[in-house]
């Protein structure tokens with residue numbers, strides 16, 4: 001799968017602070033933004049990598065802005081954990 005990684009990302013730092021996590025990965029389009037984890041450690045964590053790759057696939061499936069819109073709507077309705085895109089990403093971790 002074609003993707004880019006950006007380490008020490010500001011947007012991932014904000015998300016980590018918001019979600020009270022030490023390490024964070026955020027996908028926008030084909031780029032994975034990291035905070036608190038190096039690209040090497042991230043790529044060696046196959047479960048985590050598969051999770052974020054599922055989000056890249058979702059961006060591809062729905063298109064950039066439509067996916068952001070759908071994702072935010074899901075989060076408002078169901079929260080972070082039960083957001084259907086997060087449920088699918090957690091299922092992808094097991095594949």
Ligand SMILES: [Zn+2]
Nearest residue numbers: 051055086089
């Ligand atoms: Zn996720």
